[in-house]
Amino acid sequence: MNESTANTLEIDGQHLLESVIRITENRDQRALEQCLIDTLLELVAANEIHLYAAETAIDGLSLKPLVQTSTTLLTAFDPSEDAMLSLEQDPEVVRALDLQTYVTRDPDTTGRHRVIYPIRSSQETIGILVVFTHNTSPAHHELTSALIRIYRNHMQLLHDNKHDTLTGLLNRKEFDAEIMELMAACYGDSRRGSDMDFKACLAIMDIDHFKLVNDNHGHLYGDEVLLLFAQLTEQTFRNDDLCFRFGGEEFIVVLKRVDIKLALHVLERFRIMVENFAFPQAGRITISIGVVEILSQELPTSIIEQADQALYYAKRNGRNQVWSYEKLVEMGAVTGAEHSSSVELF
Numbered sequence: 001m002n003e004s005t006a007n008t009l010e011i012d013g014q015h016l017l018e019s020v021i022r023i024t025e026n027r028d029q030r031a032l033e034q035c036l037i038d039t040l041l042e043l044v045a046a047n048e049i050h051l052y053a054a055e056t057a058i059d060g061l062s063l064k065p066l067v068q069t070s071t072t073l074l075t076a077f078d079p080s081e082d083a084m085l086s087l088e089q090d091p092e093v094v095r096a097l098d099l100q101t102y103v104t105r106d107p108d109t110t111g112r113h114r115v116i117y118p119i120r121s122s123q124e125t126i127g128i129l130v131v132f133t134h135n136t137s138p139a140h141h142e143l144t145s146a147l148i149r150i151y152r153n154h155m156q157l158l159h160d161n162k163h164d165t166l167t168g169l170l171n172r173k174e175f176d177a178e179i180m181e182l183m184a185a186c187y188g189d190s191r192r193g194s195d196m197d198f199k200a201c202l203a204i205m206d207i208d209h210f211k212l213v214n215d216n217h218g219h220l221y222g223d224e225v226l227l228l229f230a231q232l233t234e235q236t237f238r239n240d241d242l243c244f245r246f247g248g249e250e251f252i253v254v255l256k257r258v259d260i261k262l263a264l265h266v267l268e269r270f271r272i273m274v275e276n277f278a279f280p281q282a283g284r285i286t287i288s289i290g291v292v293e294i295l296s297q298e299l300p301t302s303i304i305e306q307a308d309q310a311l312y313y314a315k316r317n318g319r320n321q322v323w324s325y326e327k328l329v330e331m332g333a334v335t336g337a338e339h340s341s342s343v344e345l346f
Contacts, residue, residue, distance in 0.1 A: 023039060044131070050129070169230050170243060172247060209319075210248070263324075
């Protein structure tokens with residue numbers, strides 16, 4: 001390392017501890033991603049940085065764009081499908097992912113290099129960082145790699161804090177945060193009178209006779225049922241739908257951009273899928289589902305209570321079926337008085 005590089009890093013090192021504190025104090029993934037990039041722009045004097053998440057798909061690894069930042073501009077990614085395919089097939093990206101180390105492209109006409117850094121957890125690749133820079137000394141690479149590891153470790157902590165340990169679905173704590181954010185967005189759309197009406201439905205799903213699974217086969221196989229059910233849930237619903245383990249054998253899914261009619265169709269299809277799935281040891285498993293459309297004037301507790309009423313109606317009337325709260329109100333099976341609460345939370 002030459003003297004000028006050492007001096008530069010020594011000066012940057014005075015800010016390094018504060019930078020690490022800024023990164024690790026974030027509790028929001030988006031803020032964490034932006035903080036990592038801002039820190040790298042400052043400390044390694046990069047010109048431009050792109051951050052991608054890696055997602056495993058049936059046909060291989062897929063790269064999801066997250067943030068694109070330069071020293072003068074921040075833009076949200078919205079690349080075409082062709083552009084994404086080009087990146088995923090980029091020889092340097094493929095090489096970096098294969099070698100699990102950074103790969104540097106020869107400089108362009110301005111002397112700027114493109115450096116690909118894979119971001120890997122203990123078991124899999126979770127993303128890549130693309131850095132455009134004139135600085136490619138080993139010291140700059142070491143600092144960038146160290147900051148990426150700090151980011152990766154903190155991402156894992158955030159993930160563990162939001163997800164159920166057994167099933168990997170979002171947990172009850174995260175549900176409380178997400179439902180409040182969802183209600184705020186719903187209420188905001190209703191106040192603005194948006195042409196694109198906000199539509200979302202909340203469904204509570206309960207595994208029928210789950211206690212018998214534990215009693216007859218043991219808790220180990222009960223856990224296997226919960227895990228397999230969670231996997232079916234993740235495979236069935238869309239990426240932007242929200243799936244939670246609410247407690248025990250009870251799960252919640254929030255379906256976005258659907259009305260109650262479409263939600264009933266989607267949930268009925270899922271109920272049949274579960275019924276036809278061959279669970280090892282436990283055999284045939286069925287579920288009961290209650291669903292309600294989320295309305296802007298509702299309290300989160302009211303929405304859950306209404307979906308819960310529909311769920312228990314399904315259980316009391318034979319299980320293995322889907323009922324909506326709206327249909328039960330129409331039938332007179334439940335009272336709909338609380339469905340038009342005028343309390344404003346936001």
